[in-house]
Amino acid sequence: MSKKLALFSILIASLLVGCSVVPQFKQAREDYLETRVVEILSEMPTAEAQPTEKVIAETEVAATEEPVAEPTEEVTAEPTTETTEEATAEVTATEEATEEVSAESKGMTESYDPKVYLGDSDWEDKMTTVGSWPLGTDLSSATYENETLMITALSDKFSWRIASTGALGDAYIEATIKVGECSGADSYGIIFRVPENTGYNRGYLYGIDCKGKYSLRSWDGMTGASGVMTYLQEPTESSLIKTGSNQTNRLGIMAVGDRLVMYANGEKLGEVKDNMYSTGFFGIYLKRDKTADLTIYVDDVGYWKNPTIK
Structure with missing residues (x-):
């Protein structure tokens, strides 16, 4: 009789303990799954590839734009201005020489012949x-x-x-x-x-x-x-x-x-x-x-x- 009572008491205690453990187990399981999902998502390559492509794209565009932009300004703007000034100077010199020749041809240079x-x-x-x-x-x-x-x-x-x-x-x-x-x-x-x-x-x-x-x-x-x-x-x-x-x-x-x-x-x-x-x-x-x-x-x-x- 005493043994039956003791065994029954143990069974009742086990049931009570099981009822309190199940929720804890569920909570632990959900926490584990959430943590794992986060880890899996963070380890997935898709998440890291997108920023990498963006950086590469920006780098390539920058590398493409710089060489085109800078030489264009140097070759087209500055040398053209200098060349134009030199050409203008040459034209002016030619016009002055022409005026001198015209002056002589018009008899402005005195002759005693x-x-x-x-x-x-x-x-x-x-x-x-x-x-x-x-x-x-x-x-x-x-x-x-x-x-x-x-x-x-x-x-x-x-x-x-x-x-x-x-x-x-x-x-x-x-x-x-x-x-x-x-x-x-x-x-x-x-x-x-x-x-x-x-x-x-x-x-x-x-x-x-x-x-x-x-x-x-x-x-x-x-x-x-x-x-x-x-x-x-x-x-x-x-x-x-x-x-x-x-x-x-x-x-x-x-x-x-x-x-x-x-x-x-x-x-x-x-x-x-x-x-x-x-x-x-x-x-x-x-x-x-x-x-x-x-x-x-x-x-x-x-x-x-x-x-x-x-």
Whole structure:
């Protein structure tokens, strides 16, 4: 009886204990499951992959944008500005150079060469056509050859050819003349202010010789048995004259009032004053000294009326 009672008491106690343990077991089980779920979720790769992709994407975009953005600013913005400034400077320099050339071409750069500062001539003959000069033979022979007027001395006397133009008053007369073989005082030049109705037997003679000397003479062929030749400018040497055989010189004489100004190759040689002749015709003369067949070739002659002396 006592044993049965004790066993029953133990059974009752076990049941009571079981009733209190079951809820604790359920709670422990739920806590365990919740903890495990959290651990499983935290260990899952999906949770970590998403931030990794975002970081990689941002890094790749940043790496792609930086090299493109920075060089574009450096190459496109700054060098273009510098290049534009340099190009502008070059254009400005070119414009200034053009203005300088234009200024010179307009005559703003002063020149003392009459052919330059007097502008277009009133008359010019480049010997491309026949008609302005008497040809034939007397004290010299004259003919056209290769677009030049060729004159050859046949005597040791002065000989000339007068242009078939009107008489001139104040004028600048210029002739480009090449001499062939020459020596000593073989000479050639311009005869001018030859008065009308005198048989071309008066006037002034300006010229140079083979030795490089220039002179100016007054000629009166109607006085005395053989005329009178007077030096107004004695033969004077000048480095402006090309000397010797086969040389070309550009001779010019400017007659304004009583002022007679001599030029060679665009440069002033000297000036004299004389009032014996004030108007007249002009032409080309030559006189041999050492060379029997002294020959000159005239390829450009012109005159300017009423010139200004500089």
